[in-house]
């Protein structure tokens with residue numbers, strides 16, 4: 068609690084605080100005696116050092132055990148954590164430093180740029196490549212909106228995670244909501260093209276996934292949802308939302324037959340997407356590999372980074388699958404000839 072107070076009294080808590088902190092205490096300003104007097108009571112020595120370094124606008128990574136409770140998330144990452152830094156400037160500058168969140172930030176920052184570019188390219192594609200250009204661009208737009216929001220909420224969360232308890236809590240809710248938005252957005256083009264000639268089941272499945280997705284977002288607003296204790300709950304909620312796709316998949320496969328489902332239905336790609344997504348959620352929940360080698364994956368290859376990479380890869384595979392569906396529909400010239408879903 069004392070540490071939290073120290074963090075709250077930090078540079079950004081008063082307007083212009085950071086600059087003032089830098090000038091008065093920055094370049095050798097505070098004598099050791101003066102700093103000693105200013106030390107908040109009950110702070111461990113490394114924590115004091117961490118707090119002072121923030122004051123000076125300079126900081127060093129700190130070990131897990133001196134982190135305040137709200138920054139304690141994964142006890143298998145022993146060292147390399149950022150100290151609490153209640154300054155957005157310091158948080159954003161830390162993107163270019165090496166610490167436990169560097170990999171998490173960059174995996175989704177680069178993923179965000181990738182999907183932003185893919186989205187813009189798709190929207191700029193000439194209308195002659197679509198059967199119903201406006202409708203199809205809206206459908207693809209929903210997917211890209213979900214992906215771009217998910218990835219940007221995520222890299223922003225990992226960047227400002229060490230700011231303060233309040234900021235980290237707010238951004239973690241955005242981060243989790245983003246995952247739900249990505250899943251909901253992914254369903255839209257898939258259901259649109261897979262049930263192209265069956266608008267009724269298409270509408271029903273779309274409504275169900277919207278209700279489930281919004282429920283997941285509501286659950287993510289619960290303060291305790293972000294705590295380490297509920298890691299499995301989180302993995303379960305998003306896994307459940309993704310796995311709700313099993314029902315329309317079975318519907319499609321029964322109606323069209325296995326051969327059609329795997330060829331024109333692109334089920335192979337969607338299966339690969341699901342495997343990547345489930346693997347990511349599993350590694351995330353079980354904290355593999357750092358669980359087996361605590362302290363060895365503090366900076367690179369921790370479960371969360373692998374999960375991040377798998378999310379980007381799965382979203383890309385999904386995009387490839389729905390692009391193939393779109394091409395097939397275009398090849399058929401959009402016609403619905405018989406009672407089949409295709």
Ligand SMILES: [Zn+2]
Pocket residue numbers: 171221225371375
């Ligand atoms: Zn993350």
